[in-house]
Amino acid sequence: MTTTAPLTENRFVSGEYVRAARDLHVEGRAIVVNTGTTPAWTALEPRRPLPAFSSTILVDTTVSRAESLLVLKLDDEAAPTAEIVDEPEWVRLGDVVGEHVGPGTQFPVDTPLWRGPQDVLDVVEFDPGQALGGGPSGPRAFELRANLWFAPAGTDCGIHVLHDFIEVHTQVVGVGRMQKFRAQDHATLVEDVVMGEGYTTPVPFCSRTDEGAFVYPWHQYRADTDCVWLALEYHQLP
Ligand SMILES: [Fe+2]
Incomplete structure (x- = not known):
């Protein structure tokens, strides 16, 4: 149904x-x-x-x-702009997480990056090993969550490495990039995926260990223009 x-x-x-x-x-x-x-x-x-x-x-x-x-x-009448961050429940990430977003990861708290309210959409069951292109690992239940983000043109949204979920990003407005790095340093860029309206990075950036952890490279979102994008997060349930 x-x-x-x-x-x-x-x-x-x-x-x-x-x-x-x-x-x-x-x-x-x-x-x-x-x-x-x-x-x-x-x-x-x-x-x-x-x-x-x-x-x-x-x-x-x-x-x-x-x-x-x-x-x-x-909305045809109201093209998304920076005003989206004035909508209910939008927060500036630096106000929420401070500068410590994980062991060994510094987040510049003044980064102009805003997060919209996160919705829990569903509980879905799939084999994460297979879904990430590895061997079968057996079915697991995941909570699927979604939220929008906004950053103005020219924003580096913060290089980070740790997530305990599978994340996927879709460009909604503007042109942005998902980027991979060798270290938490912009000079170490190794992959640059340009995203226009309606584009999703089709291969999640993480792999999965035999113990069930998700392993990411250092990565960030970069906004070339004013950008709105969608984050989908698959959180494994115990
Ligand atoms: Fe990430």
Whole structure:
């Protein structure tokens, strides 16, 4: 049975989470993110998959089948700007985490980076080893959470390395980058993934150890223009 849940409202971006989508009509223009771990399929011919952890922009098109989707729409009348951070429950990250975001990781507290309210969308079960491109590890339950971020043009959002969840990012407004580094130092850049509207980094940056930990490289988001982007987080449940 198809179930849906809205993301916390703001004036600029609306989001609807849809589980077990069947013949879901996307009216107008929307960023459609496959939040499942199996391919989704639109009704477009020739039939091609929308892989797991990826997204596209659909316009007046039907999704035939998907394990789960997040459908994001921009308000035509109110193009998202820095004003999104004045919406309810938005916080400046430095005000919340201070400068210590993990052992050995310094966060510049004056970074102009804002986080929107985080929604718990679902509990999903999948094999994290396989989902991350490794060997089978058996099914596990994950809490799927989502929130938006905002940073103005030219912001380096902070190089960090530790997460106890799988994270995936989708560009919503503007042009940004997900970047990998050898160390917490911008001069050690090793990979630079440019993201335009509707683009999701299709390969999560983490791998998984045999003990079940997620291992990330040093990484950060960088905003080339004023940017709004979506973070999806898969938190493994005990
Ligand atoms: Fe991260």
